[in-house]
Amino acid sequence: MHAPALSPPVNVASIAAAIAAISAVGLGLALSIPLLAFELHDRGVSSTWIGLNTAVGGLATIALAPFLPKLVRRIGAGPLLLVAILSAAVSLLAFKITPSFVLWFPLRFIFGAALCVLFVVSEFWINAASPNHRRGLVIGIYGTVLSMGFAGGPAILSLVGTQGWAPYLCGAAFFALAGIPVLIGAAGAPAIEEDHSGGGVWTLMRIAPAATLAAFIFGAVETGMINFLPLYGLRRGLDAGEAALLLTVAELGNVALQLPLGLLSDKVDRRRLLLGCGIIGVFGSFLIPHLAIDSWAMWIAAFFTTGIVAGLYTVGLALLGARFNGAALATANAAFVMLYSIGLTVGPTAVGGGMQLLDPHGFAWAIGAFLLLYVLVVAGQIWRDR
Template sequence: MTSPLSLIWTITAATTLLQTGNGLLQALMPLRMQASGLSVSSIGIVAAAYGLGFSSGCFLAPASIRHVGYIRAFASLAAIAAVVILAMARAETTLAWALLRGLSGVTFACVFTATDGWISARATSSHRGRILAVYMICTKIALMLAPLGIALGDIRSDGLFMAVSALMSLSLLPIAATSTQEPPAPRSVRIRVKSLFLAAPSAVVGSFIVGLVNGPVIAITPVFGVSIGLNQGEAAALLFALQAGSLLLQWPLGWLSDRSDRRYVIAGLAAGTTVVSVVILLASKLGAGLVILWAFAAWGGFALCIYSVCVAHACDIVEPEHIISTIGTLLFSWAVGVTVGPLFGALAMAALGPGGLFIYSGAVCFVLAVFVLVRIRQQKRERARGGFVDVSPTSSPTAVLAPRAETAAAAGGKEAAGGAARPEEGQG
């Protein structure tokens, strides 16, 4: 009998290699731009270009997969991503960086749509949990450990960009070795922001604010670290701490959200992010390096977990036939936030110094906490329906793995997964 994990080992290996390269790129790009003399505002513009490219890729991906299939779509787009990374080694102006980063956003969205769509098609009720756990753990560990590789090279040379490009190219090998049949091509996701906002405003606003906050923090953290006196290896370690905190707290927070009105968890995570932002601000002024590292882990545990609780909350409310559309709408809300958020974060940092990034993130998360608490007072809800599933804002095709999504598939809804995937998360 075929093992469930044997159905996904090639796509999991390929995604892990991609996320290893993506994680290293997240640390490398802002440090390289800063070393080249670009301002924090320019770095924010480049990060916003990635969000714009990624959100565009969310809508282009289904057509690409329908046209050539999952395997050819992955191979061609991963190859394009590898070439784009090499071109970044020659970028000097803000415009060049923005164009290349925007193009990388389009390619990553399409690539991860193909990988996540493949995983979703292979996951059935009998082994859904095992497949998702292996897939998520591998990709999260890759994102967590990859930034530490920044200490192995010189950010002013081209070696690290070549390493990232090599990892993208190597991801083609597992795909080329696959012997399983690829899944049916997806159809487009229908985006219904207004109707979902009326049904679950906390989820829509929460997803948008997750993009507003997580986008700039992940994109600018290495620059923040260098600006407060850390070396490039220590600055990259802050990204490691963010992802490690998310990995450790995701499931305990999910367990808690399954046993209460999920909005309390969203509000608590937002409030916790505000408090930890203040701690980071104070610790950076005092030069308390170890405190900063632990505070970043706590920040990642809180802020990077909000989106998955928003997804679970929305899926508790909508009818099963609208689950897939709901996931696509929340991803779109997140993508809008991650497009404009880096601009605001960079402006705050330019105006208020390095700590401005966390003044901004703390203030925005405080607004989210207040909004959700007001909604709780206005609309009482029963405890959660259905189980919590660990998803990132970069994984809309894993909508099939969200609460009650299997019911939606059985109901024969008209929308199919294919909206697109990954940054944090997988986000860059």
């Protein structure tokens, strides 16, 4: 790797465009995943099949992410983001008018591909704009905005409900609004260079396993949480609005904690911080089945567990940025998102299957098992590298 270069002056309109795009990603994921889960639940589809359908969005990212750097170089970040925003809005509306569950699979693939473009291109953008000495701070802000999008989705559901056209139209409208700053600022997007390093996903995992596995675990746990926490609430006696509100509380933990975790990551060993996040996540996940579903204790546990676990993404991305730069960072970032998406594919399937096997608490046991795996791997790596 080459010595890190000095960061260029920040183009505010350009950064605003990236922030708008990533807000759309968070909002689109957090609104669509529980909304579509509620829709399928109302149609009598099992939790396992709901998880499998959700996982198709991750497959779309896995298929598309390796080609995105080349697409951005050929098409440009701005036009590609606008096409993705339009595709996401149209496909979200199409779910409502598609009665056949079989057709939901190609629709989910299109929707997932659109979100993948928003996710990867915005993340290239943020990484290129992050000064090395304040990387944790910048990515903490990025994570906070992303988390605000995640929190906004279930908040909309709690306000407008999960029935009828209202939630679908709200989601499509937010995608459209995100296109405005993209139109204004995307011309200033950093260029993505050709990568001649030859490194791929497995090379990256060997060099920085704590960061890359964090992406996978976060994808599995966060998507499983968004998809099944509302259904978990329903099966423990909450109504649909209360279940969506519980998810909102959990996602507000992401909003509140990413900036402090990002700042902390600039001052301490990031691998040890990732280990601590994983340990707290394990404890919180295994605690949830023992708490009353409508209690303040449940809200507090959901808030801190979800917020700390989201630190795996924020701190993992900062650790990745500290290890790579230039074109290698762009390639590493694509691999990071791919691993996140593999988690997005595996997580809902495993959590849905766990919930079906041990109804309803298999939801929490499955999430805790993912986090326990991460803790064991990172602890082993730190022990070997002492």
